[in-house]
Amino acid sequence: MSKLFYPKLAATNIKKNYQTYVPYILTSIGTVMMYYILKTISLDDGLNSMSGGDSLKTILAMGSFVIGLFSLIFLFYTNSFLIKRRKKEFGLFNILGMEKKHISRVMFFETVYVSFISIILGLLGGIVLSKLMYMLLLKLLKFEVPMGYAISFTAVYKTLILFAGIFLLTFINNLRQIHLTKPIELLKGGQVGEKEPKTKWLLTLIGLAALAGGYIIAITTESPIAALYMFLIAVILVIIGTYCLFTAGSIALLKLLKKNKKYYYKTKHFITVSGMMYRMKQNAVGLANICILSTAVLVMLSTTVSLYIGMEDVLRTRYSRNLLITSYNITEEYRKDVKDTVSNILEQHGTEPENILEYRNLGFGAAKKGDSFVTGDEIGDTLSSDIKMLYFIPLEDYNAMNNTSYTLDNNEIFLIVNGETYTQETFTIFDTPLHIKEHHNSLGERLSDIGDIVNSFYVITNDLGQIEEMYRQKMGNSDESVTYYRYIYGFDINTEDEETIQISQDISSALENSYVESAAGSKEGFFSLYGGLFFLGIFLGGLFIMATVLIIYYKQISEGYDDKSRFEIMQKVGMSRGEIKKSIGSQVLTVFFLPIVTAAIHIAFAFKVITKLLALLNLTNVALFAWCTLGTLLVFAVFYAIIYVMTAKVYYKIVR
């Protein structure tokens, strides 16, 4: 036997199985490429020079880790599918006299071919595309970096190691599969007697309960802080619900339909119901996987896109004025000092403050219990209690801000509530009831500087000293409590970003005990964070779509082979080609679009809670998020439809 026998046989095998191998190799190339690109960019030194570059690099490094992990799972999964399909072939080799070690040798060469092609083409593609991706990233970040960019050998090395490892693992797994099975089993391989699935009511009920629970949590969660951890619970519940309902629920439903004899014994439903039952039995887990992957892609893309597009909104929410000065010293002299310094510096830069915002406040968090608010240890568990931010503002400042001349007695307040309604007559703090003289609608301007994380109560009082005294007593008179008393001076200016940054630096160095923030100064940081997330979102989105495509493609192919014999029988029994095509078409369509429709429903329910989460990230533009969600859903659906048309073609080719 020639030495070249095994390599040649391996090559022929791959060629013969091109229908399954080509997508596998393409996916491998794709994942290698993505991994290399992310790794290269995350290792690039050029990013160090930008503000927030470190966090960006961390995000990208995490992204490349996720891709690495995902590639492992994913390639492993597709490979096991390939081997399952080819078991018959190996069984035949075995019976024709090839020993298992010979088969292993053939398999070794196959793995070598596939991994060589994938890694080499993947790296080449990665090297070509990484420059493009790098430019795209920089464009997203609105950041100019000298393009000192070359092939990163560290990245090449790491990619090589990772994927060589993955392919080695798949090879070992294949060997295990072959060695564990007997030739006769190898021959039978794919076709093990199909039993009609049993109805699992318990699982169905669990699934329904979990899904309902997840949905209810998602739509009833009001506070963003609670949303943070409730979202996680909801996600887990929905995942459990999805798996249970796809596996058990679908079958329970079909069984119910089958029991209804009037419905079941109709030409249209007869074939479809029983066909669907077996399809669901075989594919439920795969479909649930696709559903969850799609949901993840959609959430990831829509949030990162809207954060990125809504950057200006985010900055305005986060910084209510172009320049905000916060001081923890509120003495009269100091305040005058701040204003003088600012106007001096602005004069030097030839600009004037507009839209001035100036007030003092005493702010702290408190838990709301009925009409009273408790602080400190009385709050108890911060996650389960109803936390509000309280801001006490002197009447004097309030009047100055709004050009009004309200008066208040001691123990009287104006109350402005942001984010909820408060109908009580009194407002009790530190066991001291304060009479609400009037409810005011708004301060005219958003005053909160921590965004909308929790609902805020603005209390306008005549006697801030009293509140402060009580607060200090409560907090044990520690120095820490003093820092909650703040003086805020903010204004807009008409300058370019660079000059604004310069001004803020000037003010910052001229004033002690003050903290100067500017939207312009933080922009780069925000862009590097949100731009990085956006970039990663696109990347992982692409990868997940690829995964979805491949899973669907393989599902269709294996179904095609199964359906082929069924198709023939039905034709012999007297079903016309057209009828069969229609019936199979509707089944395939259902199986295909079930995951994405479910994903869309998940998203619809998750919408509210995600907007709360985005509020934590300072994005409060719900309309923008809605459009982004709709947009990504649409793009995804288009992709999905294209995949469907392509796989359906392959499918009909097999069945015919």
Add this chain to the structure above:
Amino acid sequence: MSILEVNNVKKIYTTRFGGNHVQALSDVSFTVEKGEYVAIMGESGSGKTTLLNILASLDKPTSGEVLLNGKSIVSISEKEISAFRRDNLGFVFQDFNLLDTFSLQDNIFLPLVLSGKTYEEMNSRLRPIAAKLGISDILGKYPYEVSGGQKQRAAVARALITGPQLVLADEPTGALDSRAADGLLHLFNEINDEGQTILMVTHSIKAASHAKRILFIKDGQVFHQLYKASMDNEAMYQKISDTLTMIATGGARNE
């Protein structure tokens, strides 16, 4: 009156690029009378399966005509052919061709469901047939849960439930053990005694010896035929095997 008329049927298979022509049937003519039980015998490659496929309207002859009840099945349009097959023909196959996604009952119902019958009607038709075939108890089971003989009986029930003009059987005993095969052949005799016309293709001498008439096909033509008349199965068996020996040794026609 003849229920099936086959006149000068010829079938030539052409490879895709028109290179090779293979003549599967050169000139086949015969008739089947109502209530007859005819077996068609022949070696592998003699054209049996091609002939059956043409009779089943699964394939079209190159030339010649096939009349079922005086109606040409060659000229039926592609659209109507499935309904025609469903309503007029019953099939029993060697490998049963039961759908593993259906219970036996649903498998039997399949052709009726396709023609849009109600559940009540299907059920009332099924009950006597199932009783006769002895499968009443296993109707709820799935094909992988029952034996080959039971599967074949379910297939027979599926063929009979539409009340077809003609039952076509392709090697019905081919995948059965001898006991199950005997049972099935007896069943065929019973059904035939009740007036059902049966056409069976087989190369099992035993299966053929149960038929009332046997057509021998060789090289794409009807080569010889035998009538059972009053012979018993054993005598018929002997006669068939003599004929086959004669055909195999290339003896001349003795008709």
